[in-house]
Amino acid sequence: MPSRPAPRHKADSASDLSRFLAPRGVAIVGVSNEPSRIGGQALKLLTDFGYTGNIYPVNPKYREVRGIACFPDLAAVPKPCDVALIALSAQHVAAAIEQCGKAGIPYALVLAGGFSEVGAEGATLQAQLTATARSAGVRVVGPNCLGLMNLKDEARIGFGGTMQLKTLRAGPLAMVTQSGGFGFGVVAMACHFGLGFNYVVSTGNEADLTALDWMADLIERPDVEIVVAFLEGIKDGRQLIRIGQRAVELGKPILVWKVGNTDIGQRAATSHTARMTAGYELFRAAFRQGGFIEIRDVDDLIDIAKAFRIGKLPAGNRVAVLTLSGGAGVLLADRCIEHGLQLPPLTDATAGRLREILVSFASAANPIDATAHGYNDNFASYARAIREVLADPNIDQVVARVPRGSAARPWSEGLVQSLRDTKKPLILSWPTEQNNVPCILAPGRAVRALAALTEFARKRRDFEEGSARAAPRAAPRQALELPPRGGTLGEHRAKSVLKGYGIPVVKELLLSPAELEGLTALPLAFPLAVKIESPDIPHKTEAGAVRLNMPDLAAVKLAAREVMAAARRHFPEARIE
Amino acid sequence: MPSRPAPRHKADSASDLSRFLAPRGVAIVGVSNEPSRIGGQALKLLTDFGYTGNIYPVNPKYREVRGIACFPDLAAVPKPCDVALIALSAQHVAAAIEQCGKAGIPYALVLAGGFSEVGAEGATLQAQLTATARSAGVRVVGPNCLGLMNLKDEARIGFGGTMQLKTLRAGPLAMVTQSGGFGFGVVAMACHFGLGFNYVVSTGNEADLTALDWMADLIERPDVEIVVAFLEGIKDGRQLIRIGQRAVELGKPILVWKVGNTDIGQRAATSHTARMTAGYELFRAAFRQGGFIEIRDVDDLIDIAKAFRIGKLPAGNRVAVLTLSGGAGVLLADRCIEHGLQLPPLTDATAGRLREILVSFASAANPIDATAHGYNDNFASYARAIREVLADPNIDQVVARVPRGSAARPWSEGLVQSLRDTKKPLILSWPTEQNNVPCILAPGRAVRALAALTEFARKRRDFEEGSARAAPRAAPRQALELPPRGGTLGEHRAKSVLKGYGIPVVKELLLSPAELEGLTALPLAFPLAVKIESPDIPHKTEAGAVRLNMPDLAAVKLAAREVMAAARRHFPEARIE
Incomplete structure (x- = not known):
């Protein structure tokens, strides 16, 4: 990793969550002496x-x-006591949160399901939970989650099969x-492949603290180098963007x-943790801007995390490929080009040295094919070739x-030893495995x-250059009259936002029913x-709230009365402007 | 696998190669008693x-x-003696091939490099090799290859590290x-993950037998269910298409x-095994038509081969997804849709039974989320849910x-046992591993x-329907005057081909210099x-062999003299029509 600048501004983490992650004491509300029950499991995990x-342990029965x-x-x-783990069923949770407030316990973790993911009744329970937490001054993880883990301190606060694994490591x-079951499973898999996690948080329904709050918190911690986020949906796109900027x-x-x-997938996500998911393209735009690397499978996570763990970012996108088989070189070259990496020629000096090191029919062009004759000297010449290429000024990574x-x-161990001092990333492609060589x-x-390293390194460079000379805005920022908590804009407001940035819109007039009647x-x-x-009525046509091709004022007035009536019929509680 | 029709026509395998793959005797020409030398290694492998x-063993020294x-x-x-393994250096190979012919040995395998992959001198040696093989009636694999393996009979005919692995399996x-080193490495990796290969052939420079010849041969063999091909380039696109049709x-x-x-990548491939590579899009078009599944990494090979090994093809693209965690369901649903698969609703009957089997807050919509409560009964209800869903007539695969x-x-073993009779593919997504469950x-x-299975199944269905009613051609097949061995057409000939199929082309006239002068x-x-x-001059502008905007006949005659001279200067040996 490059040296980290001192934080200039934190990316709005909700509040200091340190004691949530490293509590001096944990209360288990609804503890059980039956280890198969959730309250029993939670105790056993601690x-x-x-x-x-x-x-x-907290339970009047014992x-x-x-x-x-x-x-x-x-x-x-x-x-x-910093954290209350609440292992009660949904209808008893709000009362327990209230008790946390009175007892001065700042953090609560709610495991139970039966909230907004199960329909209207559950949504009401969850709204109560949120309101209680706010008034009690208690920050809450969950409900409908598996808990959180601080594997450094072995604080495993929650339940479930993955938390019980001895193979998890810090x-x-x-x-x-946002998905406890799947996300924890991914953590277990990544640990199996040699990665370690100081913190793992399952956010569930996010009645209070969200995945974004946690990302903002964790990225600041000195014992965190890489944050992994499994997201189904988020509510605050600007927070996502700020976190991305902070990551860079x-x-x-x-x-x-x-x-x-x-x-x-969106429909399933909604029924899973009751989250609305915005369009994927909006997420991708945010991911491209900030210090995000998008991953799409367990493999991506493992490979890319391994690559970042070596702590070296490439100075550019120029790659050298070395193989003992031409076929492998061809396909690695293909993949590099497809990922926007370059395979430049080596300098004449390096190419000359390679011709001395390798057999005559080896290829010293990039990709470099040392051929199977590398096997003849126990790969000594191959290792020398790798060292020469890493030192080439035309090459950023190998x-x-x-x-x-x-x-x-033994060969790769020796190689890695001899390369301790290079600043350029080297990735070895074959299933040996060892500290500090991905x-x-x-x-x-x-x-x-490699491409992920390169992408992140480019973002870092852009940031470092950009922090000196901020790019001018194409249009000045507009003071926009927007609803306080975001949400959907009506058509008229949306058009004023566009107009504010100079985008042409159809002419229109916003009139109350009374104003219209008087014209x-x-x-x-x-x-x-x-x-x-x-x-509140994004789909106006479906609500009968649109009439087209009105020829004169009388027709407009009649149509206005009709669309008002239709809207009231379909959405009795809609705000109509 | 579906039942196989009796072969109607073989896809032009060069000749019967059975004895090449299962020789009654193998001669090792250039044998050595030094196991580190290639001729010694080859003996030890047998x-x-x-x-x-x-x-x-053949060597006058011993x-x-x-x-x-x-x-x-x-x-x-x-x-x-069916096969001669020739472990001699390049300049002695042709003579050995000649001896094979005289000794009645029908097949030779040439390991040495130093042929067309190293430039003009090597190309001459390779042309001699090809000519000798033709006149001697000997079919040749190589040169510049690692050999071939019949792992069923443990005939490992060649050399190199991979051939010596005890972990290879039939x-x-x-x-x-086409790349011995890389391809054999991939075989070793696939064997490590539980796959087995009856035959492995490295074709090297293909002085005689090509990868396509071998694909055509192997696909016909009763002990081959899946052919894997690692290709850098091929010369005969029509053969590729015929092999694809035969695979379906x-x-x-x-x-x-x-x-x-x-x-x-193409440049590297050319220097590697001296093969020209056509445009990738042409390959992809052939792959889409025929019984090919394109793979792009070792993982693809392993996963997809595992899926085909279960021997069940889905009747359609309708998938059911079952998980114990909603997050996994969301992402599996996403991926299915991205791959063109469908997640239809279950029948009412199945959905009703799922609601009885699963806890009340589980989702019986597709993707089906059994929730972590599946853990409460040792997954018995989860297994029942999987069986119900597999039996649903709306679902082709799970x-x-x-x-x-x-x-x-034990759970997955029990499940698989209980599902022996279903005809629908089931893929279990997690790293347990067992015979017949991918x-x-x-x-x-x-x-x-799953998507690969579905794609192939669709091609099979199309074939079965199509073999009854062959689609009419859009234009009748044209008798075209083409050069005998393919290769590049000149512009005039290319345009006549297009014209033959009714495609409009610019008006033109092909004239000899003398004819033009006389006009x-x-x-x-x-x-x-x-x-x-x-x-022979595909890039005419670069050769100075094009003049544009000639205003009259005199200018045309002058220009013609100039382009002839320029072409002769750039390409003294070009055929000019």
Whole structure:
């Protein structure tokens, strides 16, 4: 990683969440001495993995659980207690949050489902939860989530099969996931392939703290180098953009896996955690701007995280490819070009040295084919060739195929040792695996990882240049009269925004029903269309709230009365302007 | 796999290559008792892996090698000997091929490099090799190749690190690779992930037998279900198309990995095995028509081959997705839609039964989210749900996430047992692994494999319907006067081909210099362009062989003299028509 500048401005994390991630004490509300139950599992997760903070079981039924003193309610819990894990069913959660507030417990984690993901009744419960949390001054993760983990301190606060895995390990990644089950599964898989996570947060229905809040928090932490986010949908696009800018500023990539991008995927996401998903293209635009790397599968995450973990960003997009087989070189070259990387010629000096090092029929052009004769000297000449190419001033980064067989591991270890001081990334493409050399099985995947490094490095450079000379805006920022919390604009307001930026729009007039009735003439040319103006009726035609081709004022007045009536019929509670 | 029709016509395999793949005896010309040398390695590969045919070392230096009688030359080798493995350097190869012919040995395999991949001198050697093989009646694999393997009979005829691996295994795949080093490496990797290959052929420079010849041969073999081809370039596009048609007819997919698709990749391919690569789009068009599935990385090969190995093709593109986590369902749904698959609703009957089987807040819509409550009964209800969905008449195939943890393996084994009789493909997405259930780690990869099955199944259905009612041609086939071995057409000939199919072309006249000089008028309107007509000068402008905007006949005559002179200067040996 490049050196990190001191934070200039944080990307609006909701508040300091440090004690949520590293609590001095955790209360388990609804604890059970039955390890198969959620409240029992949660206790076992804290006792069995070495969490050193205080554990406070809370349940009026018990005096002690598994040898630990149990408290009748949160008021009885000693201080300090930073987090209440609430293992109660949905209808009892709000009351528990209220108790947190009274007991001075700043953070609560709600596991139960049965909130907005199950329909209107659940949505009401969730609105109550949110309101209670606000008034009690308690920040909440969940509901409908699996909890969070600080694997550095072995604080595993939640439940589920993945949390019980001994194979999870700490490391400089952090994961924020809107899908607990899948996201935690991905973490387990990544740990299996050698990555480690200091923090893992499942945000569930996001009644209070959102995935974006957590991304903003985690990216600032010194023990986090890479943030991974599994997103189904978000509500605040500007926060996403700010987080992306901050990621570039800090030199820490955010690997973002966005799902719910097709109609059917969006529908499933909505029923899953009750989240609306915006158009995929809007997300991609935000991803392109900021310090995001979009990933689309478990492989991407593993490969790209490995590549970033080496802590070297390429100075540009010029790649050298070295192989022991021409075929591999051809396909790696293809993939590099497809990913926007370049394979420039080597300098004459390097090419000359390669001709000395390699057999006569090897290719010293880029891609460099050392041929199977590399096997003849236990790959000593091949390693020398890699070192020469890494030192070439025409080359920013190198991808090299590792030889097969038992010699591969000692060979690559020796190579890596000899390359400790190079600032350029080297990716070895074959399934050996070792600290600080990303070894990526499939050649296409190796190149994909290089391309991700290159993309992020370019964004970093753009940022560093741009922070000196900010690009002028094409149009001055407009003071726009927008609804306070975003949401849908009506057609008239949307058009004024466009007009403010100089985009031509159709002529129109916004009139109340009374204003219209009082008119004797209109300053517009007939025929005219009559539409309702309401931010709550995005699909006007379906609501019967549009009439087209009105030939004169009388027809317009009649149509206006009709569309008002139709809108009221379809959307009794819609705001109509 | 669907039942195979009896072959109607073979896709022009060059001749019967059975004895090449399963020789009764192999002669090793240039054998060595030094196992580090190629001729020593080749002997060791035949003796150490259980090949039961006869082995005939050939080298005048030895009476015996490693306890086996050695012969001074091929004439002395006893019969039957079907294959001569020629481990001699380039300049001695043609003579050895000639001896094969005299000794009645029908097949030779040439390992040495130093032929057309190293320039003009090597190209001359290769042309001699080809001519000798033709006149001697010997079919040749190579030169510049690693050899071939019949892993069923443990005939490993060649050399190199991969051939020495004990982990290679036989199975119903066959691999044809133009890059020995890379292709063999891919085979080793695929074997590591549970696939098996009955035949593996490295074709090298293809002085005689080509990758297409081998694909045509292997696809016909009863012990081959799937052919994998790693191609850098081919010379006969029509043969490729015929092989694709035959693959559909036989119901056997060809997984084709085409590299050398970018300019720089093509350049590398040319220097690698001296092959010209046509435009990638032409390949893709052929791949779309025939029984090909294009693959782009090792993962694709492994995943898709696993999916085909289950022997079930979906009746259509309707997929059901089942997960224990909504997030996984969302992303699998996205990927299905992106791959052109459909997620239709289940029938009311199935949906009703799912509502009985699953917890109330599970989603019975497709994607089906059984939620983490599936963990509560050891996934018994989840397995029942999968069985119900597989039986749904709205569904052609199922992808299901496997639970994590120690219960996953016995669970998936039980599930698979209970599903033995379904005709629909089921893919389990999680890294358990077992015979006859393709388990694919990454969800996106699982869907990619389903999509490949679906694509091939569609081609099969199209074929079966099409073989009854052949589509009428848009234009009758034209008898075209084409050069005998393909190659580039000149502009005039190319235009006549187009004209033959009714495509309008610019008016033109092909004249010899003498004919032009004799003219006093031209039946074309001025201004005119003057160009050389030669199949050997594809880039006329660069050769100075084009003059535009000639205002009259005198200017045309002058220009013609100039372009002739320029063409002769640039291409002294070009055929000019």
